[in-house]
Amino acid sequence: MTNKVQVVVIGGGATGTGILRDLALRGIDSLLVEQNDLATGTSGRFHGLLHSGARYVVKDLHSAEECIQENIILKEIAPDCIEDTGGMFIATKNDDLSYVNQWLEGCEKAGINTGEVSAQELLKEEPALTPDIVKAYYVPDAAVDGFTLAAANVLSANKAGAQVKTYTKVVGFKLEQNKVRGVYLQNKRTGKEELVGCDYVINAGGAWAGQIAALAGQNINISPDKGVLVIFNHRITNRVLNHLRPPGDGDIFVPHGSVTVFGTTSRLTSSPDDNEATRGEVLELLAEGSNLVPDLKEMRLIRAFAGVRPIYQPEGGEVGREATRDFTLIDHSRFTGLQGMVSVVGGKLTTFRLMAKVAVDMVAGRLGIDKPCITHLEKIYAPVPRNGAKPGEYLCQCEMVTKKMLDQAVLEKEQFSLSDVRRLTRLGMGPCQGTFCTFRAAGYYHESRGLKVKAANKLLKDHIEERWKGSKAVLWGQQAQEAQLTRGIYLGLLNLERLDSDRHDV
Amino acid sequence: MSKGDERNLDHCLKCSTCHTQCPVVANYLAFPGPKQLGPELERLRLARGGKAPFEIDEALNYCTNCKRCDIACPHGVKPSYYNIKNKAKLKGKSLNKFRDWILAHNVWWGKIGSQIPSLTNFGLKFPLTRLSMGLVGVANRHFPKYEKKKVIISKEKKEKKALYYAGCYASYNEPQIIQAAVNILEACGYQVELAPAACCGTPMVSNGLLEEAGKLAEKNTDIFLKYIQQGFKIITTCSSCGLALKEEYAHMLPGEKSNRLRKNIWDLFEILDEEGILPFSSSQKIAKAYYHVPCHLKAQGIGVPAANLLKAIAIKELIIEDSYCCGISGTYGFKKEKYALSMAIGGPLFQDIKESQVPLVITDCGTCKLQIEHGTGVTVNHPAVILENYLKKTQ
Amino acid sequence: MMYDVVVIGAGLAGFSAALAASESGKKVIVVAQGMGNLYSASGYIDFLGYYPTTSSKPVLNPGKALEQLIVEKTDHPYARIGKENISRSFAAFIKASREMGLPYTGSLETNLLMPTAVGALVPTTLYPQSAEKDVVFSREIVVVGIKELVDFYPAYAAENLERQLGRKIRSVWVDLGLNVGRELNSYDLALTLEKPDIRNRLILKLKEADVQNKLVLIPAVLGVNRWQEVISEIEEKLQCQVLEIPTLPPSVMGYRLAQSFKLYLKKKGVEFIIGFPVSYVKCTDRRCEEVGIIANERVKKIKGYNYCLATGGILGEGLKVLPDEIKEQVFNLPIKKSKEQLLNDFFNSEGQPLSHAGVMVNDNLQPVNPQTQAVILTNVFVAGATLASYDPFVEKSGNGVALASGYKAGVLAAKGGFSDE
Numbered sequence A: 001m002t003n004k005v006q007v008v009v010i011g012g013g014a015t016g017t018g019i020l021r022d023l024a025l026r027g028i029d030s031l032l033v034e035q036n037d038l039a040t041g042t043s044g045r046f047h048g049l050l051h052s053g054a055r056y057v058v059k060d061l062h063s064a065e066e067c068i069q070e071n072i073i074l075k076e077i078a079p080d081c082i083e084d085t086g087g088m089f090i091a092t093k094n095d096d097l098s099y100v101n102q103w104l105e106g107c108e109k110a111g112i113n114t115g116e117v118s119a120q121e122l123l124k125e126e127p128a129l130t131p132d133i134v135k136a137y138y139v140p141d142a143a144v145d146g147f148t149l150a151a152a153n154v155l156s157a158n159k160a161g162a163q164v165k166t167y168t169k170v171v172g173f174k175l176e177q178n179k180v181r182g183v184y185l186q187n188k189r190t191g192k193e194e195l196v197g198c199d200y201v202i203n204a205g206g207a208w209a210g211q212i213a214a215l216a217g218q219n220i221n222i223s224p225d226k227g228v229l230v231i232f233n234h235r236i237t238n239r240v241l242n243h244l245r246p247p248g249d250g251d252i253f254v255p256h257g258s259v260t261v262f263g264t265t266s267r268l269t270s271s272p273d274d275n276e277a278t279r280g281e282v283l284e285l286l287a288e289g290s291n292l293v294p295d296l297k298e299m300r301l302i303r304a305f306a307g308v309r310p311i312y313q314p315e316g317g318e319v320g321r322e323a324t325r326d327f328t329l330i331d332h333s334r335f336t337g338l339q340g341m342v343s344v345v346g347g348k349l350t351t352f353r354l355m356a357k358v359a360v361d362m363v364a365g366r367l368g369i370d371k372p373c374i375t376h377l378e379k380i381y382a383p384v385p386r387n388g389a390k391p392g393e394y395l396c397q398c399e400m401v402t403k404k405m406l407d408q409a410v411l412e413k414e415q416f417s418l419s420d421v422r423r424l425t426r427l428g429m430g431p432c433q434g435t436f437c438t439f440r441a442a443g444y445y446h447e448s449r450g451l452k453v454k455a456a457n458k459l460l461k462d463h464i465e466e467r468w469k470g471s472k473a474v475l476w477g478q479q480a481q482e483a484q485l486t487r488g489i490y491l492g493l494l495n496l497e498r499l500d501s502d503r504h505d506v
Numbered sequence B: 001m002s003k004g005d006e007r008n009l010d011h012c013l014k015c016s017t018c019h020t021q022c023p024v025v026a027n028y029l030a031f032p033g034p035k036q037l038g039p040e041l042e043r044l045r046l047a048r049g050g051k052a053p054f055e056i057d058e059a060l061n062y063c064t065n066c067k068r069c070d071i072a073c074p075h076g077v078k079p080s081y082y083n084i085k086n087k088a089k090l091k092g093k094s095l096n097k098f099r100d101w102i103l104a105h106n107v108w109w110g111k112i113g114s115q116i117p118s119l120t121n122f123g124l125k126f127p128l129t130r131l132s133m134g135l136v137g138v139a140n141r142h143f144p145k146y147e148k149k150k151v152i153i154s155k156e157k158k159e160k161k162a163l164y165y166a167g168c169y170a171s172y173n174e175p176q177i178i179q180a181a182v183n184i185l186e187a188c189g190y191q192v193e194l195a196p197a198a199c200c201g202t203p204m205v206s207n208g209l210l211e212e213a214g215k216l217a218e219k220n221t222d223i224f225l226k227y228i229q230q231g232f233k234i235i236t237t238c239s240s241c242g243l244a245l246k247e248e249y250a251h252m253l254p255g256e257k258s259n260r261l262r263k264n265i266w267d268l269f270e271i272l273d274e275e276g277i278l279p280f281s282s283s284q285k286i287a288k289a290y291y292h293v294p295c296h297l298k299a300q301g302i303g304v305p306a307a308n309l310l311k312a313i314a315i316k317e318l319i320i321e322d323s324y325c326c327g328i329s330g331t332y333g334f335k336k337e338k339y340a341l342s343m344a345i346g347g348p349l350f351q352d353i354k355e356s357q358v359p360l361v362i363t364d365c366g367t368c369k370l371q372i373e374h375g376t377g378v379t380v381n382h383p384a385v386i387l388e389n390y391l392k393k394t395q
Numbered sequence C: 001m002m003y004d005v006v007v008i009g010a011g012l013a014g015f016s017a018a019l020a021a022s023e024s025g026k027k028v029i030v031v032a033q034g035m036g037n038l039y040s041a042s043g044y045i046d047f048l049g050y051y052p053t054t055s056s057k058p059v060l061n062p063g064k065a066l067e068q069l070i071v072e073k074t075d076h077p078y079a080r081i082g083k084e085n086i087s088r089s090f091a092a093f094i095k096a097s098r099e100m101g102l103p104y105t106g107s108l109e110t111n112l113l114m115p116t117a118v119g120a121l122v123p124t125t126l127y128p129q130s131a132e133k134d135v136v137f138s139r140e141i142v143v144v145g146i147k148e149l150v151d152f153y154p155a156y157a158a159e160n161l162e163r164q165l166g167r168k169i170r171s172v173w174v175d176l177g178l179n180v181g182r183e184l185n186s187y188d189l190a191l192t193l194e195k196p197d198i199r200n201r202l203i204l205k206l207k208e209a210d211v212q213n214k215l216v217l218i219p220a221v222l223g224v225n226r227w228q229e230v231i232s233e234i235e236e237k238l239q240c241q242v243l244e245i246p247t248l249p250p251s252v253m254g255y256r257l258a259q260s261f262k263l264y265l266k267k268k269g270v271e272f273i274i275g276f277p278v279s280y281v282k283c284t285d286r287r288c289e290e291v292g293i294i295a296n297e298r299v300k301k302i303k304g305y306n307y308c309l310a311t312g313g314i315l316g317e318g319l320k321v322l323p324d325e326i327k328e329q330v331f332n333l334p335i336k337k338s339k340e341q342l343l344n345d346f347f348n349s350e351g352q353p354l355s356h357a358g359v360m361v362n363d364n365l366q367p368v369n370p371q372t373q374a375v376i377l378t379n380v381f382v383a384g385a386t387l388a389s390y391d392p393f394v395e396k397s398g399n400g401v402a403l404a405s406g407y408k409a410g411v412l413a414a415k416g417g418f419s420d421e
């Protein structure tokens, strides 16, 4: 590969991959670098709600309008990434009903269709809901898969000639005369560093954008705001469930394929890397969620995690949930005179395409390219399609993952972890959390990819460790049992933990 | 979703213990088994909004509803619950549907047959009838004889009241069971009445006619509850009827009513055991017999009260076996495409019986009896019919 | 009806207790929520594979390691059971296994190293006679995988074994040509291999793989009930030795043991009620009077003189983990546990604290208060994974503890009439 591109995009989340695609479709030679795998930042640690905007209509009408516009576009162009579940807002007898009217007005203004439904009728379709519903409305919410979305953006961008380097971290910038000339990259696996020259850098580092900008001596005031989410073993409701009240903790349930993602919270934290959910936070969430789904505490949790919102504060004003979710495009030349770098911060996953468009419009203009944005016109596709498999072909029965999908997930990858594979296929995301499929996948890849046996062992162990970490905050009830079964299999039955210790002296 | 029994899919750890206990898996490899058809696929069915069944769901037709998976599960999952529910959603071939309907409604057959027993019995032997049965997909096997007999009941009012629910098999095919049960109950000091209720609905449940079964269940529940209010206990002698009233009804009509009902349903020998009454005297024991525990008795969680009595009173050497399913599962073994499978499932039981060299097999379930007689040629009797002979003569 | 001994739980510990109690002619009933963990476990009785658990070297003489453990870890179940009782339980189990037609062998003085499905070696103490084969010293080994089975990868296992044993090991796939439109697990394959035509297919394919005079390692799929016939036919026809490797659940070897053991106990007159948890107990004066299962909204009471509690651990559901506590499910016995529940590292060889939690007992296996050591119930004897202070998975002692503690609990329960000590 060449050592010079026109634009380097930093960050492989929804925003960065959206930007890369937009650049590529306008014929701009670009490279995206991501320190881990795609969508391992906030775009893989979020709620998975393709907002209709209804959540924001009272507080932030502008944001709501952007959401509904993008909602409509994305449903059209990214069907592989979106499950059009529909959504609902319900108010219970304990809620303030005056808010309902405000909310209805806001939806009207933002152009979000709402349809009222009687409690009785809704309960027939969604029997898990509390019988205490007093008002209920349907909205055009949907579920979106951040992993697939980032991968699909990249697939589309690749086709148009863009390049991507994952597990590659930006460690510095080459600056000349207050202009960015290149970025220093470090391969996280080999430790090797390289310089890639460029005309422009777009910093789409999300919650890390401040850290990245600092490498170029720039100051962006981002307060990391942690949100905890939990995953339930089954689909509790068929539609996205929102609590019809001023936005707060624990008021959204998003059905994702066979599971439900529930959350979230909003707490200022010290670091964008603080993505651990604690037992206490999970219990608080459950208490809150029980108002909408009374049996919640009896349902099986399979995982808990947290994501960090990149909340941008121009003047250090408001923080936390009250802050605006609108995104900001920072043209560093206007603040410090540094040429060749813009940062995109804030926003929502739902509006990633719009953010990309705004950023690329500016950068393209600076580069003297006047091609318009066409990202809303062309469809994007998942690299590993989920359909078409027949019984008898599954390696993971919980989530119906086939050997063919495993092959597709690692196409052209020299190195990969099972977590990388999981993000594209859902391998190990079901109730057993990898108990059965991890061994199978390791055995399968060992042979099909000709892996060294130590590499296969590592693949296997790393994935088991990773799944263990994510379930620690919810290890009670059935998931504690599942963990013991996993230990029984990998320690008791397979004796995996001694495999790489020294040979037995026999 | 997410209510009560539905939710127990959350308890599945995918250990496949249930899979190893399924008699259909053991004899028909293409059958995906309780773990996959039950909790595993149910999650994915929910993900599809519970609407369109999977292609693989067709296999549900092969589940015999024996419930061995339910009791095997170490984690309280009841795969058969999902099987029943989803079987009802299958479309299936229309011819089989017609045949299943006939079999599910054997009560009507039975009724007509028992009013004119000779005709039905003749008809079933008659080649043409057999041929037409073959055409609708009913296996060429012996059908139960239909018999009619008047039951003698004492009119005396007593404090202890029993409503005896005989079920289809005893009512139409072996009324002597009814007489035996009535005699035993009376000997225990009960005032007995015969239940005016129709079929319990088991055949409909296992043929996927859930809606109809539900209606029947509702009707029956109301009848039973009226009696229960008057202080009656509901007594059954057929394991499948008993299980249906205790468990299936609670699934079909979850709520207070079915809970009140199930608390008052008793197997004849279960109540004797509970009350500690022994109206029998142990004279002249039968030397040797084999007691087959019906799957649906095992699933009731009451142990083997009849066998314990038989052992104490009537049989010197009683082999009590619960390892095998006889394979008939109500109307299942009457279906042409399942006949061979049904006999294969029963194979180990038949072999065990033959090897035990017993002159007599005892079991509580009418269709188990048919299957065992068909598979072994050994006489099979209901425990009530045996034990009746040991009632103390003073009564 | 009054039973002499009521055993709660149908895992190896419960079976073993029932065996001991029925040996002394007692009237025994086993009541359990479901089948035990043997259907997931290997079917080997691992007694003590690593001691201390952080050691990377396997224990080769478990009897000797046991003596050390008894001195050093006085709370460990083995210390409560005592070496003599352990030997007794081994002898009784081996005798019973012969009678049930699934003969086991091995001794407290030696561990045999068995290959696992990833190609590690795991030390085990008692094993079916058919598995008495020495992987370490056998000259030529061929690892065989079956294409239809998703749970075994022969090249993967072979390469790891190569590293363990320091010599070349061959691996082959055989394809049985089964096409049934679903994934097959070990149990399914074991069913099919009882059929002569499919077994012959396997034998033909193995012949092509040139296995004569070799040790064939193959996933444990060689028959569910007629395994003896299947294994000996392969060995005779191909003049080779066959060793089955336990696979991911469902475990065929575990199935064989569980089914044979249960049938054997039934023939001995032990009654079983399986399918419902014990969810009612009546205790007075530090004695359990009766227990009951709730089936269909009604309590079925079961009365006995003495009780064995063998309901398993967290996995078996004898212990239930709640967000802020762990509960013993039947008698609500106090639990011995440490504050820290989970270590960061899944493979930590010290074991997880969560797994060490359980019921503390005295030398009579009666449950005691972990603080005061006072006996809580005098006629209840606790066995198996319900016991505190060991982690079966890092120690490789799961079935060993279940067998030995179950047996002792059964012996004590059959004797009856216990005071505190």
Ligand SMILES: Cc1cc2nc3c(=O)[nH]c(=O)nc-3n(C[C@H](O)[C@H](O)[C@H](O)COP(=O)(O)OP(=O)(O)OC[C@H]3O[C@@H](n4cnc5c(N)ncnc54)[C@H](O)[C@@H]3O)c2cc1C
Binding pocket: A010, A011, A012, A013, A014, A015, A016, A033, A034, A035, A036, A038, A039, A040, A041, A042, A043, A044, A045, A046, A047, A048, A049, A050, A051, A168, A169, A170, A171, A204, A205, A206, A207, A208, A209, A212, A225, A226, A227, A228, A229, A264, A265, A306, A307, A308, A309, A310, A346, A347, A348, A349, A350, A351
């Ligand atoms: C709990 C929570 C729930 C949310 N729910 C929703 C929702 O339901 N719907 C919705 O629309 N939005 C939601 N959001 C917001 C949404 O997730 C984010 O706005 C969006 O994912 C941000 O995407 P991004 O690409 O800007 O950032 P990220 O996805 O975080 O991408 C930034 C990337 O940059 C990489 N990076 C950082 N430093 C470097 C470096 N030095 N070199 C190379 N790469 C680097 C990181 O690894 C990361 O992958 C939620 C946010 C949170 C926290």
Ligand SMILES: Cc1cc2nc3c(=O)[nH]c(=O)nc-3n(C[C@H](O)[C@H](O)[C@H](O)COP(=O)(O)OP(=O)(O)OC[C@H]3O[C@@H](n4cnc5c(N)ncnc54)[C@H](O)[C@@H]3O)c2cc1C
Binding pocket: A484, A485, A487, A488, A489, A492, A493, B074, C008, C009, C010, C011, C012, C013, C014, C031, C032, C033, C034, C035, C036, C037, C038, C040, C041, C042, C043, C044, C045, C046, C047, C249, C276, C277, C278, C279, C310, C311, C312, C313, C315, C316, C317, C318, C329, C330, C383, C384, C385, C386, C392, C396, C397, C398, C399, C400, C402
């Ligand atoms: C995957 C796996 C592999 C293993 N491999 C090995 C191995 O290779 N070698 C080895 O030695 N060990 C192994 N083990 C460990 C070993 O299997 C267990 O430690 C041992 O079987 C525990 O036996 P148990 O009888 O105490 O409990 P269990 O087998 O768990 O039995 C508990 C019984 O109690 C019943 N029960 C629970 N609650 C109630 C209630 N309230 N009322 C009534 N009944 C109840 C259950 O239904 C069950 O029947 C393995 C374990 C696992 C999970």
Ligand code: SF4
Binding pocket: B011, B012, B013, B014, B015, B016, B017, B018, B019, B034, B035, B039, B072, B073, B074, B075, B076, B077, B078, B079
């Ligand atoms: S239903 Fe029960 S027995 Fe069957 S796989 Fe699930 S947990 Fe195991």
Ligand code: SF4
Binding pocket: B021, B022, B023, B024, B025, B033, B034, B062, B063, B064, B065, B066, B067, B068, B069, B070, B079, B080, B083
């Ligand atoms: S009910 Fe019986 S036949 Fe049906 S899946 Fe369960 S065990 Fe198999």
